[in-house]
Amino acid sequence: MINHGGTEMGQGLHTKICQVVARELGLDLDSVRISATRTDKVPNTSPTAASSGADLNGMAARDAASKLRERLFEFAAGHFEGGLDREGMRLEHGMLIAGIGESERRIPWGELVQTAYLNRVSLSEKGFYATPLIHYNRAKGQGRPFYYYAFGAAVAEVSLDTLSGEYLVDRVDVLHDVGNSLNPAIDIGQVEGGFIQGMGWLTSEELKWNAKGVLVSDGPATYKTPTYGDLPKVFNVDLLEGHPNSMASLYRSKAVGEPPFMLGMCVWSALRDALASLADYRVSPHLDTPATPERVMLAANAIRNKAL
Amino acid sequence: MNASNSAEQRRDQAPQEVPRSTVTLVVNGTQHTLTLDNRTTLLDTLREHLALTGSKKGCEHGQCGACTVSVNGERINACLTLAVMHEGDEITTIEGLGTVDHLDPMQQAFVDNDAFQCGYCTTGQICSANAVLQEIAANIPSHVTADLTAPIEITDAEIRERMSGNLCRCGAYANILKAIPQVAKERA
Ligand code: FES
Numbered sequence: 001m002i003n004h005g006g007t008e009m010g011q012g013l014h015t016k017i018c019q020v021v022a023r024e025l026g027l028d029l030d031s032v033r034i035s036a037t038r039t040d041k042v043p044n045t046s047p048t049a050a051s052s053g054a055d056l057n058g059m060a061a062r063d064a065a066s067k068l069r070e071r072l073f074e075f076a077a078g079h080f081e082g083g084l085d086r087e088g089m090r091l092e093h094g095m096l097i098a099g100i101g102e103s104e105r106r107i108p109w110g111e112l113v114q115t116a117y118l119n120r121v122s123l124s125e126k127g128f129y130a131t132p133l134i135h136y137n138r139a140k141g142q143g144r145p146f147y148y149y150a151f152g153a154a155v156a157e158v159s160l161d162t163l164s165g166e167y168l169v170d171r172v173d174v175l176h177d178v179g180n181s182l183n184p185a186i187d188i189g190q191v192e193g194g195f196i197q198g199m200g201w202l203t204s205e206e207l208k209w210n211a212k213g214v215l216v217s218d219g220p221a222t223y224k225t226p227t228y229g230d231l232p233k234v235f236n237v238d239l240l241e242g243h244p245n246s247m248a249s250l251y252r253s254k255a256v257g258e259p260p261f262m263l264g265m266c267v268w269s270a271l272r273d274a275l276a277s278l279a280d281y282r283v284s285p286h287l288d289t290p291a292t293p294e295r296v297m298l299a300a301n302a303i304r305n306k307a308l
Numbered sequence: 309m310n311a312s313n314s315a316e317q318r319r320d321q322a323p324q325e326v327p328r329s330t331v332t333l334v335v336n337g338t339q340h341t342l343t344l345d346n347r348t349t350l351l352d353t354l355r356e357h358l359a360l361t362g363s364k365k366g367c368e369h370g371q372c373g374a375c376t377v378s379v380n381g382e383r384i385n386a387c388l389t390l391a392v393m394h395e396g397d398e399i400t401t402i403e404g405l406g407t408v409d410h411l412d413p414m415q416q417a418f419v420d421n422d423a424f425q426c427g428y429c430t431t432g433q434i435c436s437a438n439a440v441l442q443e444i445a446a447n448i449p450s451h452v453t454a455d456l457t458a459p460i461e462i463t464d465a466e467i468r469e470r471m472s473g474n475l476c477r478c479g480a481y482a483n484i485l486k487a488i489p490q491v492a493k494e495r496a
């Protein structure tokens with residue numbers, strides 16, 4: 001049972017934390033559980049923000065799990081009959097394994113923890129992680145605010161109707177860097193969702209205020225988040241493989257929540273490129289964001305009027 | 309000031325009686341008779357009076373689809389309809405589709421294809437997706453149906469058009485679009 005300081009909001013954080021602990025303790029994912037995030041268990045949590053949820057809480061969970069593992073190893077080495085070889089001791093497939101070849105001994109996880117409990121060994125542990133190396137001097141505007149960077153590339157193809165300003169995203173190809181992925185299915189979902197949100201931010205999600213300063217695009221009828229029709233007709237998302245994080249992050253993975261959001265810019269750039277084609281690519285079209293059909297139409301008109 | 313006038317004044321000051329009606333709904337096969345404030349939406353009735361919180365309230369004005377349920381076999385935004393309009397109607401919510409041990413094929417397909425993230429839109433998506441396949445099977449045309457005389461095919465364009473009333477803020481559309489044809493294929 002794990003309790004960590006991050007908020008699960010659909011990004012798969014709980015799953016990733018369970019994976020970390022299962023890996024550290026050599027258990028099946030099924031035998032690891034999460035209890036609800038509460039500040040009476042983990043006080044002073046950092047916000048689950050800035051895509052740091054897995055980086056911070058995963059490392060803290062790993063810290064706790066590895067301390068627990070070392071304690072169980074110490075106990076097992078001294079307790080079991082005949083003594084177990086402390087060196088090379090490992091937890092795998094729900095077993096404590098000591099020694100190799102002839103002298104190998106295996107103790108099932110259940111028996112191990114039950115025996116440890118009866119011998120008054122603490123079976124709970126707390127872990128902590130602070131991202132190393134980061135510092136920032138506000139006065140000088142210098143420092144290292146980030147431990148590492150995540151990279152991504154995206155290409156978009158659009159077609160647009162220059163009379164109405166309506167457009168379609170025909171194809172998008174994304175390659176994104178998550179270092180060693182903690183969970184490719186979750187990470188691809190995060191990249192896809194991040195991209196869609198980024199595309200919405202720059203195309204259809206328009207905040208409009210009236211003269212009195214009242215927000216008038218205040219619901220899904222007027223504030224348009226992407227829907228099925230906006231999903232690119234062809235949408236390929238791949239994770240960059242074979243590039244572990246060069247910094248010692250959680251199993252050399254990288255944060256994945258927000259970085260792919262920026263990739264949505266390729267749709268806006270493709271729209272500008274399509275507009276530029278109206279003047280044989282000799283102009284750099286002025287296209288404010290979000291590039292709603294209305295703005296695309298006005299931009300097309302501006303180019304055409306100039307050309308006349 | 310005469311007597312009738314003051315009686316009128318008294319009536320104006322009296323707390324207004326809220327009109328209430330009794331309605332019988334058949335929800336997931338179980339009959340419920342409720343006396344409700346006439347203004348109660350079907351969605352609030354399900355969530356607040358019957359403790360069926362699977363149907364979600366995203367926008368409460370018919371724009372997001374999170375509250376989609378089935379009424380007499382047709383999908384409806386439960387936030388846009390009043391419970392008292394549904395005397396005797398058969399209502400199916402996500403709770404009536406499947407259970408954790410016996411998932412409805414559409415629920416299973418969503419799990420298989422990782423077709424959700426936070427899950428808030430998911431129950432509405434699943435109820436809508438089932439209805440979309442029924443509507444296509446019943447040859448009900450949509451805005452993108454090219455040939456109104458031929459049987460409608462389950463294409464990506466048809467599914468996108470028919471699902472467009474169900475928003476997903478997490479942007480899980482790509483995987484939902486994999487889940488729905490999987491069910492169609494299983495049924496074929
Ligand atoms: S809550 Fe009913 S459509 Fe959004």
Ligand code: FES
Pocket residue numbers: 010423424425426427428429430475476477478479480
């Ligand atoms: S899964 Fe989060 S809104 Fe659709």
